[in-house]
Amino acid sequence: MANQSIPDTPLFDRSGSIRGYRINKMAMALGQAANREAFKENEEAYLDRFRLTAEEKKAVMSRDWHEMVRLGGNLFFILKISAIDPTPITKIGAAQAGMSHEDFLYERLGKRANG
Amino acid sequence: MANQSIPDTPLFDRSGSIRGYRINKMAMALGQAANREAFKENEEAYLDRFRLTAEEKKAVMSRDWHEMVRLGGNLFFILKISAIDPTPITKIGAAQAGMSHEDFLYERLGKRANG
């Protein structure tokens, strides 16, 4: 299947899978409690264990969800980072859409603005 | 596929796979050098790590290849035990056939008796 055939809708195909392999592997490992502890204790050291590039480390450490996905991160894996802070998935969605969280809830998901 | 449809030829199907799971898992782990060391150092303790039954332990510790296969061991896994001693595969074959090694080489494989 060709990527980018549907506007603003990246498919996680070979190129994303290859590009994001390090980030996703690091995030996958957060499914284990011991790794979550290691991440919390010294985030950079944990990321270095998975040989993330400087660019990837910056994206993770600043919780730049848009950038993580741009670098090949797949949401299902990087959600495990959001479990540590914790960050609601709608905030991650808003970051992908490039919208404020409130606008995202209202305009995309159809939630009432104050409810 | 039905098992035992061909005489003296067990197929490694669900029943063998289920029955032999512990033995095969223990043997599979011998693919790692550290586990081989543990096996050599204290064989029984190593087997206990994989919760082998008394019957299974006896078969392994006495290198009773026929019995290991009867208990569900698959030759490809238990060959890793033979790498430790080491035992030629033709001796394991002879044990399956219930023949002396020499007879097995001669009658089954067609090797010359003294060649």
Added chain:
Amino acid sequence: MAKIIGGLGTSHVPSIGAALDKGLRDTADWKPFFDGYEAGKEWVKEAKPDIAVVVFNDHGNTFFLDRVPTFAVGVADTYNPVDEGWGPRAIPPFEGATDFSWHFVDKLVERHFDPLVCREIEVDHGMQVPMELFFGRPETWPVKVVPIWVNTIQYPIPTPQRCWEMGKVLREAIESWPGDERVVILGTGGLSHQLQGARAGFINQEADRAWLDGIASNPEHYRNMTREDYVEQFGSEGAELIMWLVMRAAMNEKVDLVHKHYYAPASMTGAGMVVLENAA
């Protein structure tokens, strides 16, 4: 032979399980969602299934990208819930319908499917949440399970036609099984949602509502759609809906849509369910 007593279609959004864990069932955000499932729960209680076949996708919890199975089938005795990063959930383990699972695997391979056969494996919310929605939170599950994993994460994902064909083999396996178990089939995932890309937050209520009726009355339409069509209409993650086709194909050509429920958004997803029974 065993008997297919019904087909269930449902979302499996992880927030549903989290809402139950946090006791949010009756909050304004969640009550209408959960209330709509009560009819489905009642149906299951009456129908008394012995085996639940659950078709779902893993979400980067059980399988990593190192080895991605297109289809996987469980033949394990027990399936524990996997830690998805929030620690283990307090739900009981699932007991496997081991013998039937092996029979199904035999049929699949005979019919030219190529499953990954799994004997030691955990299950994520894709299976947990549908079970909770239809069976509640019992001390032990009242059914044995057959998990079927479908890759919907890394492309290429299987085609809708292939999912449909798998449903046909599932039916054949059930009908050729010597036991007299009552089998319910759960097709899970969706409805419309997109988590990634600038279209994130996409929900298509109209397409979702059409799906809930159409999957009962006109499945041919959905079977003939391409993977791209699914992504376009239901969002990149909404393409999970192809998994309902496995369930639908195992049912009769004609089915009764006995219950239906839709609610949006559950978290970031259009969510809902159907209960289908075979008609003549």
Added chain:
Amino acid sequence: MAKIIGGLGTSHVPSIGAALDKGLRDTADWKPFFDGYEAGKEWVKEAKPDIAVVVFNDHGNTFFLDRVPTFAVGVADTYNPVDEGWGPRAIPPFEGATDFSWHFVDKLVERHFDPLVCREIEVDHGMQVPMELFFGRPETWPVKVVPIWVNTIQYPIPTPQRCWEMGKVLREAIESWPGDERVVILGTGGLSHQLQGARAGFINQEADRAWLDGIASNPEHYRNMTREDYVEQFGSEGAELIMWLVMRAAMNEKVDLVHKHYYAPASMTGAGMVVLENAA
């Protein structure tokens, strides 16, 4: 489009690799075996392939019984030899034909195959030995590889017909690939042998010799045999021969059998090879 320049069939007995490691090539037991492969090695040298597709089975080294793939395909950059219990062997890692592998995976899924897609994985003697037999022991391998694993260990194993169909898709993938690589396909395993049960040591020289000719001239015969037929004629582990069908189906209906070699026993196995070229 890429071009299929030939099909090779060969045994992959682990003792062959061990014999090379121990410098036994020219001993009485092994010399006639290795000498017979020289023609095949020459052929490969002349033919200058760019990609080698290697169809083989794992032998409980890479995959355990916890998760058994019916078919797996490698899309990795590199495949290292796996430790089979004797420690690592001193042979170079294999470089993957990554882009073509992904293209093949796309075609497989499109054509209703359900591969396990492997990006990080090691390879056992099933792949190592055929490469050594045809390419010798270079510093680095002169080709990129595409490993295809076929389950021949735990039943159900795929049918001969299914292996044949996979070969058709492999050919389609090669012919639709925009590169101009020269591709050689290695079908491996067998010939007759049985390692387990009271019939252990079974070798069927007559059936083996018929196979080496028949796989070239009359593959339909072997395609139409059942899995049980293979076990009966070639022994429980000799059923590995179904993997040659993937190679054969990718070739033309008519092929030239340009080289052939048989020797028995290599260790406990009837062993040999063929070199096939497409005829008009």
